[in-house]
Amino acid sequence: MEVAEGxxxxxxxxxxxxxxxxxxxxxxxxVYYLINKAFYRPLPAExxxxxxxxxxxxxxxxxxxxxxxLMMENYESILPTFKMA
Numbered sequence: 840m841e842v843a844e845g846x847x848x849x850x851x852x853x854x855x856x857x858x859x860x861x862x863x864x865x866x867x868x869x870v871y872y873l874i875n876k877a878f879y880r881p882l883p884a885e886x887x888x889x890x891x892x893x894x895x896x897x898x899x900x901x902x903x904x905x906x907x908x909l910m911m912e913n914y915e916s917i918l919p920t921f922k923m924a
Contacts, residue, residue, distance in 0.1 A: 863872070871883050 874880075875882055
């Protein structure tokens with residue numbers, strides 16, 4: 840199956856099991872990702888989308904996850920609340 844360039848990350852993410860977390864050690868980050876990224880080599884996994892550098896560096900660190908937090912807050916607001924008796 841041919842996957843368009845922009846759809847590669849989305850296609851790969853659908854194949855990961857529910858609850859999967861990307862949590863590499865410091866050594867794994869440097870050896871497998873950062874060095875390859877610095878030398879414009881392909882990364883070992885296409886699952887990790889590139890960050891928009893302009894957006895990343897133009898925001899203070901406290902605002903970097905704003906969209907994700909906002910989405911989660913909206914999701915939590917539609918969940919039913921249960922009161923303990």
